Structures are given as structure tokens and as C-alpha cells.
Amino acid sequence: MLKVATSRGHALVCLDARRRTELKVVEHRGNQEQEHLYDRGLRNSQDLRSLFHNLVGFETIIGTFEGYQTMTANMNTPGLNPRKEVPFSFIFKGPPGSGKTTTARALGKMYYSMGFLCTTEIMDCSVTDLIGTYVGQTGPKVKNLLEEALGKVLFIDEAYRLGILRDAFTREAVGELVDCMTKERYMNKLVIVLAGYERSMDQLLSTNEGLRSRFTEIVFPRLRPKDCLRLLQAKLLDKKINILRPRAVHVQQRVLVLFKKLGETASWADARDVGAIAKEITLQLFMNPLPAGQPMEITLEEIARILKRFYRDRRSKKEEEEGGDSSES
Numbered sequence: 001m002l003k004v005a006t007s008r009g010h011a012l013v014c015l016d017a018r019r020r021t022e023l024k025v026v027e028h029r030g031n032q033e034q035e036h037l038y039d040r041g042l043r044n045s046q047d048l049r050s051l052f053h054n055l056v057g058f059e060t061i062i063g064t065f066e067g068y069q070t071m072t073a074n075m076n077t078p079g080l081n082p083r084k085e086v087p088f089s090f091i092f093k094g095p096p097g098s099g100k101t102t103t104a105r106a107l108g109k110m111y112y113s114m115g116f117l118c119t120t121e122i123m124d125c126s127v128t129d130l131i132g133t134y135v136g137q138t139g140p141k142v143k144n145l146l147e148e149a150l151g152k153v154l155f156i157d158e159a160y161r162l163g164i165l166r167d168a169f170t171r172e173a174v175g176e177l178v179d180c181m182t183k184e185r186y187m188n189k190l191v192i193v194l195a196g197y198e199r200s201m202d203q204l205l206s207t208n209e210g211l212r213s214r215f216t217e218i219v220f221p222r223l224r225p226k227d228c229l230r231l232l233q234a235k236l237l238d239k240k241i242n243i244l245r246p247r248a249v250h251v252q253q254r255v256l257v258l259f260k261k262l263g264e265t266a267s268w269a270d271a272r273d274v275g276a277i278a279k280e281i282t283l284q285l286f287m288n289p290l291p292a293g294q295p296m297e298i299t300l301e302e303i304a305r306i307l308k309r310f311y312r313d314r315r316s317k318k319e320e321e322e323g324g325d326s327s328e329s
């Protein structure tokens, strides 16, 4: 961002690094800010979909964002201001590894391209960054963070901690956040995302009506076993590894059951763990010498064996942990 002198005071000019063109100018004149926004691409849903490329089960989420994109274009045409209508504060609820952080990054690109932000950058922080160490320090800390996040996405991970630790500090943090969001200086000038697991986020929202009414909720679905298999297939194909059709029909069923059981283990992190399994398979295959010109292939039976091993490892780790806990108590 550049600060340049103009006849009317000074202007903050955002530049698109790739196109080196002037994209947004905020004229400062006393306390008044006047914005001139320029179209920055991501003009159609095809572009938007490319941001969510490879994300399985994201149709509803993509549909929601496509709606905002269309609304922005439709309001811009007759000269209306979409900034006041499109949501700028979100609650992302979903299990571990379901795409919350990935979506916050995409949101940065999307809102930037719609002309609402002056950078695609996201500020990734935790509840600790909001909380002071003595009474009265939290409010200014929240304000400083919002100040720094102006024109960007502020992503607050594990935000449910704001609801669990119901002490004076977290109450002050939530109070200040909600208060600032309604101020002209911050309202619709940055995107705020509070992210966490569904049940704990619901708990947070139930304790604070101010949050519930001001934030738009986006729910990240848990991957179904067949989604896990689809994703694994896609990740392996990316590495030019084909999954061979099983000889017996029941093998696919066995793979789906194993994904279901893995999904029920406490430490399962949805797509992140499918990625870890794909990585392990890739490693195993590429570490062995390959006859020249032969395509890389793996049978579904072999995948079932790998999943079984993965599941056993998870279970034995859990048992070890529980054993450790009980010996400590």
C-alpha cells in the first residue's frame, strides 16, 4: 500500500502486484474517507470455483460465496453499494481438517477481487492475541489487532475458547470486538472470521447474542466415507497413481467401512488425514524401483490394507495415551 499526496489530502493506494495497476484509492479528507474501487478480476463463478479446486463436499459453501459475488456485480452495475449488504463477519464451524483455514485464505482472495479488501493477506491469530494479562489491557489489544487487520481478513482460530473461558478477560475481548464491529472505522472494512469446532462454537454463540446476530455461520461438513475415497483417488491421481478396479465388489465396501471407522477415532482430521494417507501411499510406491514406462498403480485391496494399518496405529496410540493417563492418575 502506498501513501501519496493528493490535492484533497492524502490517499492510500493499493497496487496489484501482478498487474501493477492502481486498484483502490482511499481519499482522506479530515475524517471523511471516500473510496474508489476497481474491478480486480475473479469475474465469474469459474474463477471462484478454481479457488476451491479439489475441495470435496463444498457445493453449499461455494454456492453461498457465488451468491455474494453475483450480488456484488448486480449492485455495482446500477451504482449501488454492495459493501453494506455483503457479510463481512463469519463463524466457521467444522471438525478438524475440514477446510476452515483454507476457506479463510480463499475468502481473502475473493473479497479482494470483489474490491472489498486492499490485500489478499489473512492475519491468522488465536484467542491469546486478543487477551491482555491485566484487566483493562484486553480492549486496547483487540482494537490494535483490528487496526492492523483493516483491509485484510482477520482469522481467529479456536475461537470457541472465548466461550469456554468465561472470565473477565474473554468477556472484555468479545465485548470490544462486537463494539468495534459496529463502529464506522471498522464496519465492513475488514473480514472477521471466528473458527472452531461446531459444538464449542455453538456454545460460544449461545453465550453472546451480539456475536450470533452479527456473524454469518458457515458449516463445514464432515467428509463421508465415499468423499474420503473420492478425495484419496484425486490426490493419488495428482501424483499420476491410478487405483485399479477391485476384483471383488466387497473390497470397495471394506474401504468405505474403514474410512467410517477412522472417522470415528478421536484424532481423525478429515481431509488432512486423507492427505496424510495419500502421502504415505505415494512414498511407498515411489520408493520402490519401477519398471520403465509402466504406469503407477495400486489396487483397492492394497489401499484397504494400508487403511487397516492406519486405523490400528490410531487405536494403539489412543490406548497408549489412555494407559498413560491412568498411570498418572
Ligand SMILES: Nc1ncnc2c1ncn2[C@@H]1O[C@H](COP(=O)(O)OP(=O)(O)OP(=O)(O)O)[C@@H](O)[C@H]1O
Pocket: 054, 055, 056, 057, 058, 094, 095, 096, 097, 098, 099, 100, 101, 102, 103, 231, 269, 271, 272, 275
Ligand atoms: N473438503 C475438503 N476436500 C478436500 N481437501 C480438503 C477439504 N477440507 C480440507 N481439505 C484439505 O485439508 C487440509 C487441511 O485443511 P484446513 O487446514 O483448511 O482445515 P481446518 O478446518 O482449518 O483444520 P483445523 O480445524 O485443524 O485447523 C488442507 O490441505 C486442505 O486443502
Ligand SMILES: [Mg+2]
Pocket: 100, 101, 102, 157
Ligand atoms: Mg485451521
